[in-house]
Amino acid sequence: MTARIRSQQEAERQREARATALYLLAAELNSSASLDAMVKKLVRQMEVAFDAGIALFLPDPQNVVNLHPASAFQPEATEHDVPIWVLAHGRSAGRFTDNLPGAAALYVPLATSSGMMGVVGLRFHHGAPLSPDRRNLLDVFCQQIALALDRHRLNEVSEKSRLLAESERLSKTLLDSMSHEMRTPLAAILSATGNLAALGKSTDSPLQREMLGEIREAAQRLDRLVGNVLEATRVESGNVKPKINECDVAELVNLTVAETEKELAAHPLELQLAPDLPLVPLDFVLTQQALSNLLSNAARHTPSGTPVRLVASADQDFLRLVVSDRGPGLAPEVLPRIFDKFYRAPNAATGGTGLGLSLVKGFVEAQGGSVTAENDPAGGLTFTLRLPLRKVVGETAGSPLNSKAMHE
Secondary structure (H helix, E strand, O other): OHHHHHHHHHHHHHHHHHHHHHHHHHHHHHHOOOHHHHHHHHHHHHHHHHOEEEEEEEEOOOOOEEEOOOOOOOOOHHHOHHHHHHHHHOOOEEOOOOOOOOOOOEEEEEEEOOEEEEEEEEEEOOOOOOOHHHHHHHHHHHHHHHHHHHHHHHHHHHHHHHHHHHHHHHHHHHHHHHHHHHHHHHHHHHHHHHHHHHHOOOOOOHHHHHHHHHHHHHHHHHHHHHHHHHHHHHHHHOOOOOEEEEEOHHHHHHHHHHHOOOOOOOOOEEEEEOOOOOOEEEOHHHHHHHHHHHHHHHHHOOOOOOOEEEEEEEOOOEEEEEEEEOOOOOOOOOHHHOOOOOOOOOOOOOOOOOOHHHHHHHHHHHOOOEEEEEEOOOOOEEEEEEEEOOOOOOOEEOOHHHHHHHHO
């Protein structure tokens, strides 16, 4: 009876010690504000609970295992690969195990349902293997530590996502506000220069007329830039809602050519419209803007006098609008990036912002279409717009006039 009572007392002390150790560990893990502080506390708690030196190994984004500076011991050179093995296989290794038993320390994986969080190493101050109760306690410790590390990782990801979203929101708000504020004085400048040019035709000197023309051209260019920034903001925010209507492709092409006539003045334009083109379901304004940007891009980045070609054709599924030039083309490594916002190819002509092609992509994809770019074997660059001949589910119908008013 005395032996039984003593055994019960010992078991009770062990249960109390186990509960106290787990409580202290949980309290330390939950009260830590940073990863470094958490590691320091868990190393201290495990040293007391298991009478061992503790080392923590954490994987970086490239899955390379690194020893945390707060660790209490440095593994010997002969066992540097043991934590790597444990992380890769998810099983304990080293002392008192059947896996790499020659190591001086015991290495235990820190695993959760999200994956491997790291490896903890224990270099015991005694030579006896852990009892089943002590091994069970170690497993519970490792589960709690793994969950704490996973929680810290998720908090970091959440905070980075929040900061990124907030940064993007502020950036878009600033761009939108500045663009709208700039449009009012620009409209006044354009109106004033137009009125001056109309009033002073008979009295202005050639120099005055030339200066008025330069002011008007610069204001128009700045107005286009502000418009592109506004459109880019709308595309990124998902506010581009296409108004799909049955449209005449010939009318679309003719209006676009007339709109870019001045920019294409130094380039012979070759038009090729397939006969009997059907009426195509598309957003007239968005498609015209996309096509206009492609023609302007060809005129701006190719030598004067080289031709620009525009071909319109259709098959059973798609309308194809192809704009090709006879310029120098682009290096193959540059092609995948030309539709990125603000990207400008090396040696590109001055004056661009890198927004035009990104807007083309946004306007076309908003209608369920696609745009590609490729070098022509005969020289130059070819852009191909593909727009579906069937109305995309979820798009709303409207007249071209209403569509244009909505976009403006």
